[in-house]
Amino acid sequence: xxxxxxxxxKDLLRDVVALLQQLKVIQIDPEESELEGEDxxxxxxxxxxxxxxxxxxxxxxxxxxxxRRIDDxxxxxxxxxxxxxxxxxxxxLDTILVTVDKHLRTARTLTERxxxxxxxxxxxxxxxxxxxxxxxxxKQPHTPPNLDVIMLTIKDQTAVEHIRSTIAKLTDGxxxxxxxxxxxxxxxxxxxxxxxxxVAVSAALTQEHVPELALPPSFEALPLSGKITYLERQxxxxxxxxxxxxxxxxxxxxxxxxxxxxxxxxxxERITLLTATASILQTRMCFFIRGWMISDDVARLRxxxxxxxxMQVVLEEKHMREKDLEHAPVVLLNRPYFRPxxxxxxxxxxxxxxxxxxxxxxxxxxxVFFGMILGDAGYGxxxxxxxxxxxxxYAKKREVADASQVLLASSLYTVIFxxxxxxxxxxxxxxxxxxxxxxxERRTSVIPMMVFALSAGVVHIVLGLLLGAITAFRRKVRRxxxxxxxxxxxxxxxxxxxxxxxxxxxGLLSRPIIMVILIATPFLLFSGGxxxxxxxxxxxxxxxxxxxxxxxxxTSVLLAFVANQMAGATGDIVLGVMAAALLxxxxxxxxxxSPTIHxxxxxxxEFFSKFIESGGKKFDPMHK
Numbered sequence: 001x002x003x004x005x006x007x008x009x010k011d012l013l014r015d016v017v018a019l020l021q022q023l024k025v026i027q028i029d030p031e032e033s034e035l036e037g038e039d040x041x042x043x044x045x046x047x048x049x050x051x052x053x054x055x056x057x058x059x060x061x062x063x064x065x066x067x068r069r070i071d072d073x074x075x076x077x078x079x080x081x082x083x084x085x086x087x088x089x090x091x092x093l094d095t096i097l098v099t100v101d102k103h104l105r106t107a108r109t110l111t112e113r114x115x116x117x118x119x120x121x122x123x124x125x126x127x128x129x130x131x132x133x134x135x136x137x138x139k140q141p142h143t144p145p146n147l148d149v150i151m152l153t154i155k156d157q158t159a160v161e162h163i164r165s166t167i168a169k170l171t172d173g174x175x176x177x178x179x180x181x182x183x184x185x186x187x188x189x190x191x192x193x194x195x196x197x198x199v200a201v202s203a204a205l206t207q208e209h210v211p212e213l214a215l216p217p218s219f220e221a222l223p224l225s226g227k228i229t230y231l232e233r234q235x236x237x238x239x240x241x242x243x244x245x246x247x248x249x250x251x252x253x254x255x256x257x258x259x260x261x262x263x264x265x266x267x268x269e270r271i272t273l274l275t276a277t278a279s280i281l282q283t284r285m286c287f288f289i290r291g292w293m294i295s296d297d298v299a300r301l302r303x304x305x306x307x308x309x310x311m312q313v314v315l316e317e318k319h320m321r322e323k324d325l326e327h328a329p330v331v332l333l334n335r336p337y338f339r340p341x342x343x344x345x346x347x348x349x350x351x352x353x354x355x356x357x358x359x360x361x362x363x364x365x366x367x368v369f370f371g372m373i374l375g376d377a378g379y380g381x382x383x384x385x386x387x388x389x390x391x392x393x394y395a396k397k398r399e400v401a402d403a404s405q406v407l408l409a410s411s412l413y414t415v416i417f418x419x420x421x422x423x424x425x426x427x428x429x430x431x432x433x434x435x436x437x438x439x440x441e442r443r444t445s446v447i448p449m450m451v452f453a454l455s456a457g458v459v460h461i462v463l464g465l466l467l468g469a470i471t472a473f474r475r476k477v478r479r480x481x482x483x484x485x486x487x488x489x490x491x492x493x494x495x496x497x498x499x500x501x502x503x504x505x506x507g508l509l510s511r512p513i514i515m516v517i518l519i520a521t522p523f524l525l526f527s528g529g530x531x532x533x534x535x536x537x538x539x540x541x542x543x544x545x546x547x548x549x550x551x552x553x554x555t556s557v558l559l560a561f562v563a564n565q566m567a568g569a570t571g572d573i574v575l576g577v578m579a580a581a582l583l584x585x586x587x588x589x590x591x592x593x594s595p596t597i598h599x600x601x602x603x604x605x606e607f608f609s610k611f612i613e614s615g616g617k618k619f620d621p622m623h624k
């Protein structure tokens with residue numbers, strides 16, 4: 001990242017800013033809002049909008065309010081395809097101020113009418129359901145002639161049992177209560193009972209604050225079957241009216257949507273311009289733009305400025321000071337191999353400018369850990385074919401293409417480690433081709449595999465601590481850097497001591513190594529503080545976490561072994577092959593997700609915590 005300054009005549013500022021927005025290569029730095037030295041006299045150098053600060057503030061508030069009203073209008077309109085408008089918004093801005101409120105009122109009125117009609121349809125459906133139940137009840141042969149009906153709204157569903165017990169006391173249990181959901185957490189209820197008890201029940205419901213549900217007066221005079229037919233027809237009529245409202249809203253969106261969309265885009269551009277110019281400095285004759293650029297784009301922008309403005313506008317690359325590192329924006333630029341692994345890096349906070357880009361480390365270690373865990377050449381070949389298919393099939397979808405590229409790299413390492421482990425669909429390679437392990441047979445060599453996994457953990461954690469020490473020295477926090485180096489020394493010494501116990505190193509070395517640990521411990525306390533021993537134990541625990549590589553891999557190879565054994569134990573070739581294929585398919589699915597999750601965990605928790613510092617600001621260049 002390069003810190004740059006663009007200087008030119010004040011009357012060219014608008015054109016320069018327009019060019020910068022078009023090229024999208026520079027992010028103006030609001031921290032550099034003043035010059036240093038003799039030129040930083042308040043009367044000489046000031047913000048560009050200093051003289052018209054009040055007017056620009058009013059304009060920004062005005063545009064933000066207009067944008068909000070346009071957004072409210074779009075929220076009330078259906079999402080319909082619209083043409084592209086090339087109208088100049090500034091010319092029609094006065095007209096838009098009048099029409100947007102008019103159209104917003106129209107859209108809200110239509111939307112409210114639609115919502116009301118939808119509620120009426122729900123009411124019709126609910127009434128029709130009740131009346132259908134009532135009609136079937138009256139048609140039953142044992143229905144008493146003095147049957148009465150009370151409809152009610154139950155706002156609290158937990159009150160149903162209380163209402164039921166209250167009515168039972170007043171009617172000696174001679175009643176029926178039907179309920180259906182009525183929306184917004186309420187229930188609509190219908191009580192059938194003898195007419196002699198209806199007055200007392202109605203009074204009890206009123207006392208309990210349970211409102212009765214009256215039928216619409218428009219069809220009280222109709223017979224029961226006529227009421228049901230009326231409600232069905234009313235529902236159809238309301239549906240037709242809703243369709244008409246939808247058409248009217250759609251016509252409004254298709255006619256005025258392109259214009260409002262173009263005005264909305266212009267407002268965004270104008271607000272962006274006001275925001276940018278607020279951080280630009282000026283003198284009586286010149287302007288100063290200070291910002292950040294990707295270093296490779298500096299020469300291209302300088303050439304573009306020369307073509308557009310000649311020698312009137314000058315771009316100068318400034319020297320970065322130490323304090324600039326605190327607010328320098330961050331952009332992750334990686335080589336083609338590492339670029340797909342940014343999908344994992346984007347899950348992390350933006351690293352500080354003085355820290356490291358996590359993507360290359362993921363690109364190096366993630367496929368290795370994935371291959372170490374899955375470690376089956378047969379599975380790897382299938383995943384390679386799947387990755388190639390996905391990369392070709394979804395080449396235009398960046399996320400899928402990146403994921404397929406990551407899967408391809410991980411699958412190749414799976415094939416490599418499968419050859420080292422001597423695994424091809426479990427022990428099928430040994431049975432058919434006489435395939436033998438070149439490094440370790442995971443199914444039987446549990447301890448060597450655990451040592452192999454711990455060795456990978458030592459390399460990973462020591463590298464993380466070394467990078468952490470480099471970061472600390474960059475920030476001039478020397479005590480932290482020395483503490484991380486001492487952690488590395490003590491961890492390596494402890495490993496050497498264990499190696500002498502198991503005969504991998506001469507036993508005579510154990511005493512001097514222990515002396516080194518004892519001498520280094522006070523320095524660790526001095527550089528890292530009283531919590532330094534706990535940090536050391538945490539690092540050792542992080543190394544032990546890499547045993548999961550062995551454990552999960554062992555689970556995979558055992559499942560593959562069981563699949564092959566089951567195939568031979570069935571006594572039926574077809575059935576055995578099908579059973580083995582299903583188990584191998586399950587193992588492959590688990591073998592994709594489980595290594596992915598655990599390999600990422602080893603990076604995010606154990607590795608990156610040693611040196612990655614968050615708090616960076618993402619590079620966001622000026623744009624229209």
